[in-house]
Amino acid sequence: MSTGRKRATEKRPGKASSNTPKASREFTRRARAHQERAARRATARRQVAIRKRLALPFGEESWRAIYRIPRAAWICALIAFMNAACWSLITPPFEVPDEPDHIAYVQLLVENGHLPQQGAGSYSEEELAAVDGLGQPAIHGKPAVRAIFSPQQQERVGAQLASGNLSRRGSGGAGLADNDPPLYYALQTIPYAMGAGGTILGRIELMRLLSALMGAIAALFVFMFVREALPGVPWAWTVGGLGAALAPLLGFITGGVNPDAMLVAVSAALFYCLARAFRRGLTRRLAIAIGLVMAIGFITKLNFVGLAPGAILGLILLARREARASGSDAYRSLALALVLAMSPVILYALVNVVSSHPVLGLVSGEIKALTGGHRSISKEISYIWQLYLPRLPGMHDDFGELFTTRQLWFNGLIGLYGWVDTPFPGWVYDLALIPAGLVAVLGIREMTSRRIALHRRVAELTAYAAMSLGALVLVGSSGYASYPTFPTEFVEPRYLLPLLPLLGVVLALAARGAGRRLGPVVGALVIMLMLALNIFSQLQVIARFYG
Amino acid sequence: MFGQSKSRRIGAISTHVAIVVVAGLTLMAIAFGLTLAGSPIVVVGKNSVEHYEEIGPIRGPSTVCQDGEVLPRGTSAIQFALYAIYGPRLKVTASSNGRILTKGERGSGWIGETVTVPVNHITRNVSGVKICATLGHTDEDIGVSGDKTPTAAVATNGTRKLAGRMKIEYLHSGRQSWWSLASWVAGHMGVLRAPSGIAVALLVLVGIVGIVMITVWLTIKELR
Numbered sequence: 055m056s057t058g059r060k061r062a063t064e065k066r067p068g069k070a071s072s073n074t075p076k077a078s079r080e081f082t083r084r085a086r087a088h089q090e091r092a093a094r095r096a097t098a099r100r101q102v103a104i105r106k107r108l109a110l111p112f113g114e115e116s117w118r119a120i121y122r123i124p125r126a127a128w129i130c131a132l133i134a135f136m137n138a139a140c141w142s143l144i145t146p147p148f149e150v151p152d153e154p155d156h157i158a159y160v161q162l163l164v165e166n167g168h169l170p171q172q173g174a175g176s177y178s179e180e181e182l183a184a185v186d187g188l189g190q191p192a193i194h195g196k197p198a199v200r201a202i203f204s205p206q207q208q209e210r211v212g213a214q215l216a217s218g219n220l221s222r223r224g225s226g227g228a229g230l231a232d233n234d235p236p237l238y239y240a241l242q243t244i245p246y247a248m249g250a251g252g253t254i255l256g257r258i259e260l261m262r263l264l265s266a267l268m269g270a271i272a273a274l275f276v277f278m279f280v281r282e283a284l285p286g287v288p289w290a291w292t293v294g295g296l297g298a299a300l301a302p303l304l305g306f307i308t309g310g311v312n313p314d315a316m317l318v319a320v321s322a323a324l325f326y327c328l329a330r331a332f333r334r335g336l337t338r339r340l341a342i343a344i345g346l347v348m349a350i351g352f353i354t355k356l357n358f359v360g361l362a363p364g365a366i367l368g369l370i371l372l373a374r375r376e377a378r379a380s381g382s383d384a385y386r387s388l389a390l391a392l393v394l395a396m397s398p399v400i401l402y403a404l405v406n407v408v409s410s411h412p413v414l415g416l417v418s419g420e421i422k423a424l425t426g427g428h429r430s431i432s433k434e435i436s437y438i439w440q441l442y443l444p445r446l447p448g449m450h451d452d453f454g455e456l457f458t459t460r461q462l463w464f465n466g467l468i469g470l471y472g473w474v475d476t477p478f479p480g481w482v483y484d485l486a487l488i489p490a491g492l493v494a495v496l497g498i499r500e501m502t503s504r505r506i507a508l509h510r511r512v513a514e515l516t517a518y519a520a521m522s523l524g525a526l527v528l529v530g531s532s533g534y535a536s537y538p539t540f541p542t543e544f545v546e547p548r549y550l551l552p553l554l555p556l557l558g559v560v561l562a563l564a565a566r567g568a569g570r571r572l573g574p575v576v577g578a579l580v581i582m583l584m585l586a587l588n589i590f591s592q593l594q595v596i597a598r599f600y601g
Numbered sequence: 602m603f604g605q606s607k608s609r610r611i612g613a614i615s616t617h618v619a620i621v622v623v624a625g626l627t628l629m630a631i632a633f634g635l636t637l638a639g640s641p642i643v644v645v646g647k648n649s650v651e652h653y654e655e656i657g658p659i660r661g662p663s664t665v666c667q668d669g670e671v672l673p674r675g676t677s678a679i680q681f682a683l684y685a686i687y688g689p690r691l692k693v694t695a696s697s698n699g700r701i702l703t704k705g706e707r708g709s710g711w712i713g714e715t716v717t718v719p720v721n722h723i724t725r726n727v728s729g730v731k732i733c734a735t736l737g738h739t740d741e742d743i744g745v746s747g748d749k750t751p752t753a754a755v756a757t758n759g760t761r762k763l764a765g766r767m768k769i770e771y772l773h774s775g776r777q778s779w780w781s782l783a784s785w786v787a788g789h790m791g792v793l794r795a796p797s798g799i800a801v802a803l804l805v806l807v808g809i810v811g812i813v814m815i816t817v818w819l820t821i822k823e824l825r
Contacts, residue, residue: 542687578618
């Protein structure tokens with residue numbers, strides 16, 4: 055007999071049946087409860103000690119919220135950061151889409167002290183020397199051309215960049231990034247300034263690490279979103295969170311200097327806040343959080359506009375639901391969220407009106423491009439439909455032989471790197487259809503079996519669907535701007551990264567769809583596949599640039 | 602009894618998860634080894650065209666042909682300087698005196714300023730070859746790049762002459778495996794960013810190994 059059982063008998067001498075299995079179970083239960091209480095007390099003591107040590111002015115509730123984040127979520131964030139850091143090292147400078155323009159924007163903020171002006175020239179002498187010296191124009195779009203490597207080339211470019219004779223002041227513009235909102239770039243001035251003593255290549259690496267941190271935040275929020283959206287099965291949260299953290303497209307983009315890195319983090323935070331509100335109610339605190347996240351989104355990248363209508367719809371649906379219980383308080387929360395969300399837009403418009411510029415300033419040009427010119431509503435709808443789905447009878451053929459669903463989106467999301475010029479061999483995409491098909495079937499199976507629960511959450515699903523639709527339509531609309539000369543010029547798989555939280559949910563649903571016994575096994579399989587895809591994606595990039 | 606059967610079930614699931622993880626890692630290691638046992642594609646020959654100047658946009662369906670090419674022995678793929686954002690299907694033939702020497706095909710969806718089309722292996726050098734690339738239907742303008750030249754031997758699009766000769770390269774699998782090139786490749790990874798490229802490669806290796814280990818630990822710990 056175990057010592058534990060002896061002790062139980064000693065503590066309750068008067069009970070003859072104390073050594074029965076029932077009593078033993080009772081003891082085990084009590085002992086476990088005691089252990090849990092002790093563990094909770096120890097955790098609380100640790101938390102108090104840490105807070106005393108840090109002495110940060112942070113609200114009690116906020117600390118509780120942070121401590122409630124499961125350890126697995128932090129680990130997913132760590133993995134996403136490490137992954138993006140690896141991507142930042144293997145991808146040569148300026149080989150993430152539009153990276154030279156984004157770097158020019160940051161450099162303008164720091165060195166010139168102002169935002170870029172449309173059409174005011176582009177890179178600084180220093181950046182131009184780095185771009186040309188590393189052969190970026192020759193490498194761009196030509197997968198057979200490798201990164202520079204001869205010692206003579208390196209020596210020459212290295213000496214030029216380290217000389218300190220090159221001006222860091224740009225001529226006032228940042229190319230394609232001219233119209234981008236400034237928040238991401240403002241944050242990037244910190245690592246830029248930290249590396250001010252080194253060459254531009256060192257500064258780029260530091261800026262890339264900040265993007266990697268944003269990738270980590272995105273992975274954390276994806277985990278938390280899956281947890282809120284599918285609360286019933288905790289192990290499935292890890293499948294969704296880890297699957298998203300290992301997504302190679304996330305690693306590639308957050309391993310570069312590109313505002314999409316911050317956009318994906320902000321979008322994941324927005325999905326999480328909405329899911330939390332749908333599950334726990336639209337409290338004042340959550341309304342403020344949603345409003346702030348949306349405000350941050352607006353000043354991160356214009357593509358956030360695509361998610362906004364769906365998020366606002368979600369807020370309205372939440373307020374209507376809450377109003378049944380809390381009356382007008384719910385609408386006050388809604389108003390608060392909307393005012394906060396729209397505050398940067400309103401402020402920007404006011405500044406422009408006062409300074410006699412177009413109401414939406416530089417963004418007006420973008421809006422004109424998206425709405426003017428050759429546009430016809432019916433043709434645009436047809437184009438956007440065909441951009442994602444097979445053509446319907448009666449539609450003009452906008453993409454020729456290109457099967458957009460498969461070639462543009464599926465293949466692109468599986469793996470397409472560099473300046474969209476580094477794909478896998480064709481058979482990889484064919485092979486990827488098998489696990490992707492299985493994930494889809496299992497996910498549908500799970501949703502079908504939970505259709506009653508889904509029916510109860512129709513408002514929440516409507517909000518997510520509207521956010522997704524908004525993002526897709528925005529990408530389609532900007533693609534239509536270059537139609538018909540280059541029907542897919544501004545269409546890249548990375549524009550779907552704001553929907554990463556939904557990928558996490560799909561992976562988690564697929565694992566759950568395999569049933570209670572097989573679910574964790576399928577979940578492990580999904581994680582292994584994502585890990586393999588990530589590693590071989592990095593190998594593909596290494597082979598393309600250094601092979 | 603119920604508790605015991607539940608813990609047995611959890612134990613069985615943990616074992617199955619561990620098996621999947623180990624099997625996954627083993628398969629990855631095998632695939633990694635096989636990938637590195639292969640050889641990179643290298644250029645075995647190219648025509649005299651040096652530049653990537655635009656010599657004419659074309660739109661599919663159409664056929665671009667160029668005479669006077671030399672097809673080197675060992676060629677297993679031909680690379681054309683064609684620019685597309687998402688290119689259409691491409692069929693290639695190489696012929697001499699009306700006789701087809703080799704042919705190949707590439708599906709639609711290729712991207713970039715060059716496109717490589719695998720062809721049947723060529724066993725001997727052949728000169729005076731006419732290379733034709735037939736593009737499938739597309740609404741996108743396809744750029745053709747090469748040297749602008751006033752000579753008669755320019756590329757043609759059907760009966761229309763383009764503004765010069767198209768750049769074409771002939772490729773085949775190299776003799777050296779990726780394994781044997783590993784240190785060479787690693788040496789180039791730190792271009793201008795570290796004193797030694799090997800240091801960057803090692804950092805990436807440590808990062809990847811760390812990611813694998815943490816992922817495996819978390820998967821086995823949480824999925825049960």
